[in-house]
Amino acid sequence: MEVTLNVRRYDPDSAKPAPYYQEYDLEIDETHTVLDGLIKVREEVDGTLALRCSCRSAVCGSCAMRVNGHAVLACKTKVRDLLHRGSTKLTVEPAGNMPIIKDLVVEFNVFWDKIRAVEPWLQPQGVPPQQEYIAPNEDMLHLAGVMACIMCGACVSDCTVLEVDKHFLGPAALAKAYRFVADPRDDAEKSRLGKLVQYGGVWDCTRCMQCVQVCPKGVDPMGRIMALRDRAIENGYHNSNGARHAETFARSIKHSGTLDELRLPIGTFGIWNVKEMLKLIPLGLKAQMRGKRPPIFHKAIPGAENVRRIFEKVESKR
Amino acid sequence: MTGSVKYAFYPGCVSRGACPELYSATIEVCARLGIELETKGMQSASCTGAGVLQEKNRRLGDTLNARNFALAERTGLPLMTICSTCQGVMAQANDRLTKDPDYLKSINADLAPEGLEYKGTANPKHLLWILLEEVGLNRVRARVTRPLKGLKIAPFYGCYIVRPSSVLGYQEHPERSDALEQVIQVVGAEVADFPGKTACCGFPILTINEKASMKMVSNHTLSAKDAGATAMVTPCPLCHLNLDGYQPTAAAQARKPIDLSILHLPQLIGLAMGIDAKALGLNKHIMSTQKLVSQVAVAQ
Numbered sequence: 001m002e003v004t005l006n007v008r009r010y011d012p013d014s015a016k017p018a019p020y021y022q023e024y025d026l027e028i029d030e031t032h033t034v035l036d037g038l039i040k041v042r043e044e045v046d047g048t049l050a051l052r053c054s055c056r057s058a059v060c061g062s063c064a065m066r067v068n069g070h071a072v073l074a075c076k077t078k079v080r081d082l083l084h085r086g087s088t089k090l091t092v093e094p095a096g097n098m099p100i101i102k103d104l105v106v107e108f109n110v111f112w113d114k115i116r117a118v119e120p121w122l123q124p125q126g127v128p129p130q131q132e133y134i135a136p137n138e139d140m141l142h143l144a145g146v147m148a149c150i151m152c153g154a155c156v157s158d159c160t161v162l163e164v165d166k167h168f169l170g171p172a173a174l175a176k177a178y179r180f181v182a183d184p185r186d187d188a189e190k191s192r193l194g195k196l197v198q199y200g201g202v203w204d205c206t207r208c209m210q211c212v213q214v215c216p217k218g219v220d221p222m223g224r225i226m227a228l229r230d231r232a233i234e235n236g237y238h239n240s241n242g243a244r245h246a247e248t249f250a251r252s253i254k255h256s257g258t259l260d261e262l263r264l265p266i267g268t269f270g271i272w273n274v275k276e277m278l279k280l281i282p283l284g285l286k287a288q289m290r291g292k293r294p295p296i297f298h299k300a301i302p303g304a305e306n307v308r309r310i311f312e313k314v315e316s317k318r
Numbered sequence: 319m320t321g322s323v324k325y326a327f328y329p330g331c332v333s334r335g336a337c338p339e340l341y342s343a344t345i346e347v348c349a350r351l352g353i354e355l356e357t358k359g360m361q362s363a364s365c366t367g368a369g370v371l372q373e374k375n376r377r378l379g380d381t382l383n384a385r386n387f388a389l390a391e392r393t394g395l396p397l398m399t400i401c402s403t404c405q406g407v408m409a410q411a412n413d414r415l416t417k418d419p420d421y422l423k424s425i426n427a428d429l430a431p432e433g434l435e436y437k438g439t440a441n442p443k444h445l446l447w448i449l450l451e452e453v454g455l456n457r458v459r460a461r462v463t464r465p466l467k468g469l470k471i472a473p474f475y476g477c478y479i480v481r482p483s484s485v486l487g488y489q490e491h492p493e494r495s496d497a498l499e500q501v502i503q504v505v506g507a508e509v510a511d512f513p514g515k516t517a518c519c520g521f522p523i524l525t526i527n528e529k530a531s532m533k534m535v536s537n538h539t540l541s542a543k544d545a546g547a548t549a550m551v552t553p554c555p556l557c558h559l560n561l562d563g564y565q566p567t568a569a570a571q572a573r574k575p576i577d578l579s580i581l582h583l584p585q586l587i588g589l590a591m592g593i594d595a596k597a598l599g600l601n602k603h604i605m606s607t608q609k610l611v612s613q614v615a616v617a618q
Contacts (some may be wrong), residue, residue: 131615160518164533204527207369209481226373239525249370257364259331268525290602294335301364306432313428314378
């Protein structure tokens, strides 16, 4: 089949380095992956195209890049599957949120720095056992899902928070942090969580699910971040806007069945947080003038007692 | 579709709180499209948890959603929402509830004291998808009396109606991937395509990392404007809260004027149906829609 690969190129050694797009028309097999196509370009059409790849079997994690705007492993993605509605063109770009070295090759230092920042090693306390550490099978099976991460950077590439705040630890590092926080052999849960609730940590995730969508190994980084939030609150880390937001939200639903939007920001910032309370006033006044202020007296749904009963029942099972 | 269709209406918290204009616009537009909305049987439905409750306790979120689904089943009607976040959270909960009979059974045990049982038949659908798949865009087209010629509208999906695609029916309904673009064209406007249309609006971190949240607002609105957008349309009231309500803050942070009207999905359709701007609640936005409304009037 005929396909055009529209590749974003960048050569730092050119006279005036600037990214540009170059189209390559190829005849490829129906079964070919994006990586097969790119290798064909490099070997038969244009030897100057730079890309990173190794195993070609979705194991090594070298070939994460953006195809049609979303991060994929090029070796795991069939060209045919991405051609919609008669289109014969794919746009191939380097992974996002990392500096570009050349063409489709990005600098992974920012990725590794964040992984290192979460101290990705076991930190047991006390006297080491005579033989191996014994861990319950089900705990390790649970962790296998996170350990499936091949560090390809697809989640980091498409993370919407990293796009606007480089300080965010990001989905790969936070999933890695969960892998150690939830490991029964690790004894540093509390101190790890204490660091993870700071700026740039678990509460800065928007829950946009880009990482869940693009992860080629089903690691579910966002799900791990949510689990870290829960563990942080369970470990007594209530003093952050994120924790207060989650707790105020839950209280509102438990009390009335629906969200009391007026009291959510007050509960999140704390009513004595004068600076934030003052900041809310202009928007509050504008909303009042436009007739979109949430009701001052929040009304409970009929049968709200059933919601309360469910809260009590389910929470008691934990 | 020829006659009217009826749905158990799940409006969500925001359309009854900070975005009342979404609720009124929905009522106006649905009435004209022959979409009947059952509200009485859904009055005791609770919040879906919006993904926030699920951070603390996923099972709790699933139980509340199962309860809402059971209430919808009791009306004998399919479930319609007008909030992308509700759509996403309900779809995720429904996926977990329906693929594991033992899980559903244990959840139902907690609903039993209220006399409710979720049988697993709810298929929560956003108005956007209902227009595409059940009402049909031809019917929408037939009701357009004031085509929005000359307007260029940027579609903003947000997150929850797009991801994770595996539980949102994109495999069976590939047409969902450009649903907003299809609606924009049906009402006679042009699409302003821009890269951030399925990114996050920033609302979930508004109170946690305001600077990053505002950067998301300015990035999306400015890149939509670069693509020639006269306005933006979204199926998510939470995105609306940030893109509209916090646009002045985002513009101040970006040190650039933005001034882009943000419409709820039914407001866009209602404008093209000739419904009065006030009845659509277009006067209830933080960013003025006056210029847009007069542009539509002048084009006639």
